[in-house]
Amino acid sequence: xxxxxxxxxxxxxxxxxxxxxxxxxxxxxxxxxxxxxxxxxxxxxxxxxxxxxxxxxxxxxxxxxxxxxxxxxxxxxxxxxxxxxxxxxxxxxxxxxxxxxxxxxxxxxxxxxxxxxxxxxxxxxxxxxxxxxxxxxxxxxxxxxxxxxxxxxxxxxxxxxxxxxxxxxxxxxxxxxxxxxxxxxxxxxxxxxxxxxxxxxxxxxxxxxxxxxxxxxxxxxxxxxxxxxxxxxxxxxxxxxxxxxxxxxxxxxxxxxxxxxxxxxxxxxxxxxxxxxxxxxxxxxxxxxxxxxxxxxxxxxxxxxxxxxxxxxxxxxxxxxxxxxxxxxxxxxxxxxxxxxxxxxxxxxxxxxxxxxxxxxxxxxxxxxxxxxxxxxxxxxxxxxxxxxxxxxxxxxxxxxxxxxxxxxxxxxxxxxxxxxxxxxxxxxxxxxxxxxxxxxxxxxxxxxxxxxxxxxxxxxxxxxxxxxxxxxxxxxxxxxxxxxxxxxxxxxxxxxxxxxxxxxxxxxxxxxxxxxxxxxxxxxxxxxxxxxxxxxxxxxxx
Ligand SMILES: Nc1nc2c(ncn2[C@@H]2O[C@H](COP(=O)(O)OP(=O)(O)OP(=O)(O)O)[C@@H](O)[C@H]2O)c(=O)[nH]1
Ligand SMILES: [Mg+2]
Numbered sequence: 001x002x003x004x005x006x007x008x009x010x011x012x013x014x015x016x017x018x019x020x021x022x023x024x025x026x027x028x029x030x031x032x033x034x035x036x037x038x039x040x041x042x043x044x045x046x047x048x049x050x051x052x053x054x055x056x057x058x059x060x061x062x063x064x065x066x067x068x069x070x071x072x073x074x075x076x077x078x079x080x081x082x083x084x085x086x087x088x089x090x091x092x093x094x095x096x097x098x099x100x101x102x103x104x105x106x107x108x109x110x111x112x113x114x115x116x117x118x119x120x121x122x123x124x125x126x127x128x129x130x131x132x133x134x135x136x137x138x139x140x141x142x143x144x145x146x147x148x149x150x151x152x153x154x155x156x157x158x159x160x161x162x163x164x165x166x167x168x169x170x171x172x173x174x175x176x177x178x179x180x181x182x183x184x185x186x187x188x189x190x191x192x193x194x195x196x197x198x199x200x201x202x203x204x205x206x207x208x209x210x211x212x213x214x215x216x217x218x219x220x221x222x223x224x225x226x227x228x229x230x231x232x233x234x235x236x237x238x239x240x241x242x243x244x245x246x247x248x249x250x251x252x253x254x255x256x257x258x259x260x261x262x263x264x265x266x267x268x269x270x271x272x273x274x275x276x277x278x279x280x281x282x283x284x285x286x287x288x289x290x291x292x293x294x295x296x297x298x299x300x301x302x303x304x305x306x307x308x309x310x311x312x313x314x315x316x317x318x319x320x321x322x323x324x325x326x327x328x329x330x331x332x333x334x335x336x337x338x339x340x341x342x343x344x345x346x347x348x349x350x351x352x353x354x355x356x357x358x359x360x361x362x363x364x365x366x367x368x369x370x371x372x373x374x375x376x377x378x379x380x381x382x383x384x385x386x387x388x389x390x391x392x393x394x395x396x397x398x399x400x401x402x403x404x405x406x407x408x409x410x411x412x413x414x415x416x417x418x419x420x421x422x423x424x425x426x427x428x429x430x431x432x433x434x435x436x437x438x439x440x441x442x443x444x445x446x447x448x449x450x451x452x453x454x455x456x457x458x459x460x461x462x463x464x465x466x467x468x469x470x471x472x473x474x475x476x477x478x479x480x481x482x483x484x485x486x487x488x489x490x491x492x493x494x495x496x497x498x499x500x501x502x503x504x505x506x507x508x509x510x511x512x513x514x515x516x517x518x519x520x521x522x523x524x525x526x527x528x529x530x531x532x533x534x535x536x537x538x539x540x541x542x543x
Pocket of ligand 2: 062063064076077081082083148149150151
């Protein structure tokens with residue numbers, strides 16, 4: 001069988017090469033379900049933006065978080081506004097809402113308040129596959145596409161409808177306001193359902209919403225500390241199911257990053273800041289009803305209606321936070337909102353999305369695509385006509401299995417097995433594995449003393465030897481997991497050593513750059529950076 005050339009694509013090299021390989025295989029597949037599935041996966045690779053679904057139980061605070069991330073109130077959120085369908089938010093110069101029906105047709109409808117999700121749909125929500133809310137704000141899906149989902153009201157599981165959206169995503173933000181056994185069961189079920197279907201459970205980020213409700217009526221800084229402690233405990237209990245758990249005050253986040261807070265609200269806040277502490281406590285350390293009742297009896301003139309709106313925008317916790325920011329000397333409204341955005345935890349969510357997922361979007365998406373193709377192969381009965389196409393897909397897997405970055409994505413599963421206690425490792429190896437999975441730079445990933453190519457090669461050689469020795473001592477049942485780690489280290493070594501050898505040749509020949517590789521079989525042996533390809537396990541290994 002002939003090899004296909006890898007397409008070159010600076011921004012997303014692995015996705016582009018994976019797509020090129022898959023297109024080649026598609027040409028060899030006859031019409032049928034397998035071809036349709038592989039074509040769909042290939043098309044998805046062309047959409048460069050990572051997809052983040054927001055899921056969780058009913059009323060968990062999902063849509064509020066979605067609005068905070070969007071920087072606009074486009075998702076229906078609130079005590080009475082339930083999300084009934086899956087909603088995608090996308091940039092488009094022409095705003096509007098498209099209703100995609102389960103029968104494959106779609107229809108345009110008028111947008112709801114502020115250009116967001118309509119209050120009522122012209123069709124029964126059971127006939128709706130999803131909505132797309134289009135908005136002419138380029139920031140809306142520049143880094144990631146958000147998908148809001150309806151909350152599950154079943155005691156344990158994320159329901160099938162929401163799961164269909166989650167399956168199309170690269171990352172799940174799982175929102176919970178009081179993490180408990182029910183969330184563990186939902187996440188376990190989720191893991192069982194999606195494994196091999198595109199979104200591995202390692203790509204789940206837990207969000208503890210309602211930071212303010214964690215401990216009532218303690219000062220904001222203490223409630224924040226309580227929320228961080230609760231989130232850390234939840235992360236421990238949910239280890240292996242979520243990557244980490246981050247606390248957020250969703251309502252404050254929605255306002256701090258949104259466009260609804262105006263100078264009028266800032267002026268009302270400055271008025272409340274004139275109250276002394278006992279008067280503030282009398283007003284704010286009560287329930288919402290009493291807060292509203294006491295507004296008319298304040299010793300200083302503050303517009304009651306504006307304070308009512310402040311309650312909607314920030315809640316009493318957020319008002320307390322905002323007053324403490326004003327007390328600290330912050331005067332301008334944009335600065336006030338920026339400090340609130342920091343304190344409410346939303347910046348940490350965005351930062352974690354960037355560090356954990358967006359920065360590795362290329363291998364992550366390519367890996368998800370290959371997992372989906374594997375799942376399609378497994379569920380489609382073998383036929384004689386599929387033969388050449390299936391063979392092409394097998395070659396694709398084998399070729400891409402030599403990419404260390406792609407293989408590294410899967411090491412999160414090895415870490416999960418270790419955290420669960422299935423794979424027992426000595427302390428040093430446990431540290432290597434954690435660094436390999438979560439390190440954000442080469443230095444962090446491999447625990448380098450210095451960031452030089454020579455140091456990297458020496459360290460990779462040392463690590464490979466260590467893991468080879470562990471491999472021989474690991475019981476057969478879990479040896480494959482250790483082999484995966486060793487192979488990633490070895491592939492990384494050969495990628496690096498190959499690059500160094502190429503550079504030496506180029507310098508010897510007086511050339512400034514390594515020569516271009518012709519397309520064809522040889523080009524398939526090159527990695528994303530143009531480096532010589534890492535070798536497979538059957539090739540010479542490090543001793
Ligand atoms: N106190 C407090 N309330 C919040 C916070 N975030 C959201 N809420 C409230 O919780 C309720 C539900 O919020 P939504 O964001 O609509 O919840 P959801 O998970 O999207 O709900 P469904 O779509 O019905 O499943 C609303 O009344 C929000 O105002 C928060 O940080 N603090
Ligand atoms: Mg909702």
